[in-house]
Amino acid sequence: MNVGRVLGNLVATIKDPNLTGQRILAVEPLDGREPAFFALDSVGAGAGETVLYTTGREASYAFLPDFVPCNAAIVGIVDEIREEKK
């Protein structure tokens, strides 16, 4: 998983029926490991919020038992990232 910020959302009426009802959000990784991409939201994240996301096939497991085609899903809203260096 990685941490990113929600930049906005995407609305599409013509789409894969399995995407019906899903919120499609634009996410930018905090560490800039890659440019902004789109992830489905499973926790009710809003624009500007810092979020935790999962990528790959396993992202779609956030929506089981429904099969929702995606390769990125927001799975948490980050309150704090604690730096702990011993």
Next chain:
Amino acid sequence: MIVGRVVGEVVCTRKFRTYDAAKLLQVQPLDLQKKDRGLPMTAIDLVDSGPGDEVLICLEGQSAVDAIGLGDNPVDAVILAVIDELKVADA
């Protein structure tokens, strides 16, 4: 799988239900000489590792999902072990 060092924790009150059961730790990947390699990531901790610990991380999603043994969940990185010792033959 790769070696990494625990460098922090990600705190989320609102999160996917599986994540309630475990800590979400920030891990800095390391090379075999324990130097930083690449960017930190967040992994679910199954072995109660602490800050500064060197750990073994499984990165491939499906095996990470299977490793936590809670059925299919949105996980793509899991800490599988705390490393006591890493011996590398000099090339």
